[in-house]
Amino acid sequence: MAGSGFGKNIRISTFGESHGTALGVVIDGFPSGMELNPEDIQKLLDRRKPGTSEATTQRKEDDLVEILSGVFEGKTTGTPIALLVRNTSQRSSDYSDIANYYRPGHADFCFDAKYGFRDYRGGGRSSGRETVGRVAAGALCKKLLSQMGIEVMAYTRSIGDVEIDYSSFDKDAITRTPTSMPDVKASGRAMELIRKCREEEDSIGGTIECRITGVPAGVGEPVFDKLDALLAQAVVSIGAVKAVEFGDGISVSRYKGSENNDNFIMSGDKVTKKTNHSGGIIGGISDGSDILLRAHIKPTPSIARTQQTINKSGENIDINIHGRHDPVVVPRAVVVVEAMCAIVLLDLMISNMSSRASYITDFYNK
Amino acid sequence: MAGSGFGKNIRISTFGESHGTALGVVIDGFPSGMELNPEDIQKLLDRRKPGTSEATTQRKEDDLVEILSGVFEGKTTGTPIALLVRNTSQRSSDYSDIANYYRPGHADFCFDAKYGFRDYRGGGRSSGRETVGRVAAGALCKKLLSQMGIEVMAYTRSIGDVEIDYSSFDKDAITRTPTSMPDVKASGRAMELIRKCREEEDSIGGTIECRITGVPAGVGEPVFDKLDALLAQAVVSIGAVKAVEFGDGISVSRYKGSENNDNFIMSGDKVTKKTNHSGGIIGGISDGSDILLRAHIKPTPSIARTQQTINKSGENIDINIHGRHDPVVVPRAVVVVEAMCAIVLLDLMISNMSSRASYITDFYNK
Amino acid sequence: MAGSGFGKNIRISTFGESHGTALGVVIDGFPSGMELNPEDIQKLLDRRKPGTSEATTQRKEDDLVEILSGVFEGKTTGTPIALLVRNTSQRSSDYSDIANYYRPGHADFCFDAKYGFRDYRGGGRSSGRETVGRVAAGALCKKLLSQMGIEVMAYTRSIGDVEIDYSSFDKDAITRTPTSMPDVKASGRAMELIRKCREEEDSIGGTIECRITGVPAGVGEPVFDKLDALLAQAVVSIGAVKAVEFGDGISVSRYKGSENNDNFIMSGDKVTKKTNHSGGIIGGISDGSDILLRAHIKPTPSIARTQQTINKSGENIDINIHGRHDPVVVPRAVVVVEAMCAIVLLDLMISNMSSRASYITDFYNK
């Protein structure tokens, strides 16, 4: 069953393996007339590019994007936009060992159970490199959203037990710190922790937060395609995410109604809320407040220290995984969260354009 | 945009409003030849039925299901199964007030923003009664799963700060306690808390846990239709759910790789794992261990104590919401979580049947 | 696999068997705010109702529609609209014979091959009664289309070798003649032919034409979801349709380019065409001219005269099919063609609302 496609009005289909020829995405249904040049996409791809700091794998990939279709004279045409990134730094020899055993915490065993065999080089399709296509597609959606005053901003909230301090929130730091943290000091402490993990041949988890500002009220389809439900699918579909929260998230399970309810209040002639425990979504529909979610990410499963596992012959063995691995997934995943949120939001904003009969008749009768 | 449908191989379409004529579901793609009688469905519907204890609203609804199509001589035919539950205890007069204002924590304002007006009676489509169709559909999926040795079991893990004690886990208690807790003592304490909330004209949140046993390895489609990604959509789509965790969930953000990785180990000739931090899913695909997830649920937004809000004329007002409301959503939502998990799992198990070319050629060449 | 759903923005899910409890449809994604009362739907259902003339089966069904959800205070709410028609004149005893053999021209054998058994009463789900849900859904779409100046008009073009004469085209006759022909004289001759078929214990085929006026240019998605491609699926999905043509249809295979091309020409400040060989669709997109298609329909397979077939034990047998059958399917199928065309068109018109980036930014930035 096809499982590498996402979205309804705008449908993305990603492809590619970690050590295959290329990765990419086809974006079908993107509207015509938006100016687009490769730099719009490259800027985001560069944020997830490996090899840029101690916090990431030492594999070097330029991840240069090529636009294959769907753009003419600098503008999107409304037809499918195919984006291609060729792999250049495959060292498949690194992976000859793992062909025969199942790495703990990796999908090796599950892929074999499902498909009978697998492209074992660097995790193949289950590698984090799969997200190249997501980020490329997200770049387009972010650009169009920005033209409606909507900003999708994710950042690292914590790595291990190092959390950012909201009182020193510095938006510019997100793209400047190697941790993608909006707090230079916390980032420094996180880098120390990461170095320590490296030394101990270990890895570490963390948390990404995403805030979306400027979303009008009314976006999201009730019942199954709720805004938060689709954001949950989108975010949990990112490898290594093990939990997602909206607004006050897990805390609400201990709240009373009087604590959790956000009171509506007029701010001039605009409806607003006194608090935002709901994270900007009620009943699956945006309420006009900031949308806020958090994704909790597990530590990189590839670690150098000795681990127990089994091989394909069903023998218990000890392994040490060498190679080029991120000691922490979080910093590079920040832009992936942004991308997925942007894709969901734009798709549901389009759906919302036909929510009223009058929207349709007004469009055609004008 | 259609948003009340869910699933690919088996597609459910739910309909109905809290105080409308009827609620129900059409289940399209359910396979032929499974024995089905109304009791199979009624049993689950009775678990979400209102009016059964102090923990629930005092609205009385029998929620009797009628099978309209798709079943012949006691067996499913492979054609759409339409299930209908008529509303019998609408007291729409209770809701005349709320026509003109927006209840805090409810979707009233969002529905108006989206659709221009709303069926305000009891929340209309945004009411928890919407889940009647989900539970009815889930009953069929649970039955077929059970014929493959798969059990989907959800229960209340906590209400407010009252948590179950796993050492006294009693499965039978889930359907016997008014809280749906598998722990009679904890349930007693939770009922006290609920009573206190009622007295204080307030409500309370809680957490539901779901454990799925017997799932073979290999279920789930990589990338966007991961088993956990679709479970996340399914669970967050249930009204009032504000967070979902898989396996160790949010805790993994503080783990090191060496703590979080589950080591594979042979148990006789069967692949198993020493631990199950992953909650039975790696890379979006089942690994043969128990699947474990948790949903965090906000307190019922309808509370009798005075709240601030605005009316449709844009005036700040004070309100007191009377009527028949659950002081806590959790106990009745347990069976909804089970239903949604069963629907996702069966759907992906069908997808998995064509994951290998040999599965297809074997099927047709035999 | 779910196969009883249709449409993307507006998704219909039909259900029900010929001799089951009820038939109906859930329409998900229909926009809010359109006035709707049962008569809007009933009027179209009455056009496909059986028992109204010699041209149809003598089974009497009132086919009264009940609106179960999605309408409040006389207007659609944007949430799923469930429509129900109960069966009242099941005479299942008529069908006890056919449980054991496969009627020529009917889907009996195919259903058994697929599902292992079947609801044999009146053809079950493969009966023409399945179209009740389509017509009910089509009624809503036609109403909204009419508010944009779009008319979907189908009629019987021929029954056997009796064709209408376009020079005496009388639109009002479509709903007045028992044949749904827009030509009273041709209809008279067709009725004679139908009577003769009855006497000979035989049945007859025919052709339905559909003309859609008022469609703006630009509707239809290139490549797979072309306007004509989806109309083709929609029309061929109606039981008994064996061919579909657009514009000049099969004739174009003998044309030269110079004969077939429609020259564009200005009519005042409006783009128009000198001819309409294309039937209003070029490259899968509407060109602003009338859309024209034809569906060719086979004769009713149920005939009283002796036929050869096999039974479930694999024996060759002779059968005579008695019961209440239409001698010709065409007159009652006319409104089904209208319904399906209306559903396709409205769905693609909604898709078209997001074809340009400026449409989206204009909607949200206003």
Added chain:
Amino acid sequence: MAGSGFGKNIRISTFGESHGTALGVVIDGFPSGMELNPEDIQKLLDRRKPGTSEATTQRKEDDLVEILSGVFEGKTTGTPIALLVRNTSQRSSDYSDIANYYRPGHADFCFDAKYGFRDYRGGGRSSGRETVGRVAAGALCKKLLSQMGIEVMAYTRSIGDVEIDYSSFDKDAITRTPTSMPDVKASGRAMELIRKCREEEDSIGGTIECRITGVPAGVGEPVFDKLDALLAQAVVSIGAVKAVEFGDGISVSRYKGSENNDNFIMSGDKVTKKTNHSGGIIGGISDGSDILLRAHIKPTPSIARTQQTINKSGENIDINIHGRHDPVVVPRAVVVVEAMCAIVLLDLMISNMSSRASYITDFYNK
């Protein structure tokens, strides 16, 4: 709205413009373990390649396919297969004229109406070159079908008024004649006609027939996803197709039931039919007989002789279209019809694998 994707279990997403960088397809959901090398695909691409005879355009394109993903060690992996064909012979200068006017019979005007502007070079996305991705995807489906004894064979049935003679049907001739006719003599006459059209600066239409053998009974989903309904969408979605017929097609509208019904009869212990007027499909489900359909194709709209049209300024003008055009679309479209039929059939065969509850329980309980 995304419209360049097709299929459910196996989902193809095509991309690319006539004179853009590249064309291609992503095939998502194709099962693992099928041997695949580029030649499997190239063989079919070569059948639609331009520049091979007088019957085709003189544009030379090698149409060499590159496999970008989804294949490892010579076998499909179950993950998305991306296939790329780069354009090499773009002469966009040929098309500078047409930027400013609307060619009769082409989608130029419709694209502008929809998207506000268009990639005018060679028709952009509306060019026949769009089918490269379809054929590449079809090659994989055809290969897997052949492993189940199923052959999808299309051929030119007629060009203009030159029809093949079934009594001299020569299957090998299909790939040897420049017309794709299975009749060398008819092909010779057709080539004369084509030459004459060229001389007259004109073009000609024709008909393609497709016969699918070896399909088991039971394939196709009742109601909207009928085998014939999806084949109709698939075939009509091919540019220039204006009609599609199944079995006896339009002739059935003049048949009586006694003429049209195919009698079932035992052939040894196998169910068969005495005739095959239905073209192998009843009630939308395969009946085990050969599946037979015909597509009617319009003449190439690009002709050199003077035509009337309008320009973008809304002026009536005369034009002569020069450049490299096929005088007839039919011969190269034959393999496109095969590809689309193979994609539909394999997809529905997979759907059919979960039609019975016992199929699912047998799969998992073994």
